[in-house]
Amino acid sequence: MNTEPPVAPQRLRRRPRLSTAVVEDLVNSIVMGTYPIGTALPPENILCDIYDVSRTVVREATTALTEKGLVVSQQGRGTIVRDSRAWNMLDPMILSALFQGEDGLRYLDNLSEVRSLLESAMAAKAAANAAPESLTELTAQIEKLEELVSMPSAYVHEDLKFHDIIMRMSGDRLSKAIIDGIQSEALRTHGYSGKLSVAHVRATQEAHRKVYEAIAAGDPDGAARAMREHISGSWEKRRAQPRG
Numbered sequence: 001m002n003t004e005p006p007v008a009p010q011r012l013r014r015r016p017r018l019s020t021a022v023v024e025d026l027v028n029s030i031v032m033g034t035y036p037i038g039t040a041l042p043p044e045n046i047l048c049d050i051y052d053v054s055r056t057v058v059r060e061a062t063t064a065l066t067e068k069g070l071v072v073s074q075q076g077r078g079t080i081v082r083d084s085r086a087w088n089m090l091d092p093m094i095l096s097a098l099f100q101g102e103d104g105l106r107y108l109d110n111l112s113e114v115r116s117l118l119e120s121a122m123a124a125k126a127a128a129n130a131a132p133e134s135l136t137e138l139t140a141q142i143e144k145l146e147e148l149v150s151m152p153s154a155y156v157h158e159d160l161k162f163h164d165i166i167m168r169m170s171g172d173r174l175s176k177a178i179i180d181g182i183q184s185e186a187l188r189t190h191g192y193s194g195k196l197s198v199a200h201v202r203a204t205q206e207a208h209r210k211v212y213e214a215i216a217a218g219d220p221d222g223a224a225r226a227m228r229e230h231i232s233g234s235w236e237k238r239r240a241q242p243r244g
Contacts, residue, residue, distance in 0.1 A: 025051070027065070027097055030065075031094060036081065037082065040077055041071065041080075044062075047061075065079075069087045069091075095186075099185060099192065108239075111192070112235040114178070118178065118179055119167070120224040120231075121224065123220075123227035125170035126169035126215050127219055134169045135216060138166065138212060138216075141158065145205055146205065149202055155196070166211070166227075210230070211226040
């Protein structure tokens with residue numbers, strides 16, 4: 001017979017979600033400057049009142065913030081917001097807050113630069129090391145994209161797959177992980193995704209075709225150049241769009 005009280009498993013299920021919500025709000029507050037660098041977060045009892053949670057939840061949240069490099073506990077001063085150079089800039093919550101903040105466009109520019117550097121190098125590796133089965137997959141994808149040029153919303157999803165295939169072909173798992181991690185948060189912001197027109201998609205497809213042809217021809221330099229021009233050119237178009 002099970003004598004375990006039913007409340008315990010409920011607490012175990014609820015606490016992580018509650019703690020995560022508190023962490024996310026505090027991350028946003030720190031990144032947005034509500035709690036400036038060098039200042040202390042409100043005391044534990046005040047945070048309990050602000051979020052209507054227990055001390056346990058607040059302590060879990062503080063531990064998470066410490067692991068993200070956002071705060072440090074100092075005896076006699078409390079929980080202090082650290083300089084941004086100490087922050088884990090690849091943390092999903094921090095990235096999300098940065099992209100949506102006042103300086104979000106600057107960070108999106110930086111992402112475009114990172115993508116241009118890493119993906120052009122990966123395109124070169126893909127061209128140099130393309131296996132027949134991988135090239136067959138890439139060929140099928142470029143043909144699928146061609147069929148979707150008049151449907152921008154459907155094209156976007158397959159566009160990501162096109163880049164994913166090339167990154168996998170390169171064998172550069174670390175660069176792929178960096179791009180996937182950063183871009184997954186950027187895609188949540190309208191400022192990065194933009195509103196694609198058929199004309200924009202058509203130009204994107206032409207750029208994709210150049211990348212594909214260089215890889216298929218086994219031309220690393222051409223593939224790198226085509227990918228670099230594609231990423232920078234596409235971002236310039238999206239960047240120029242009005243921002244809401």
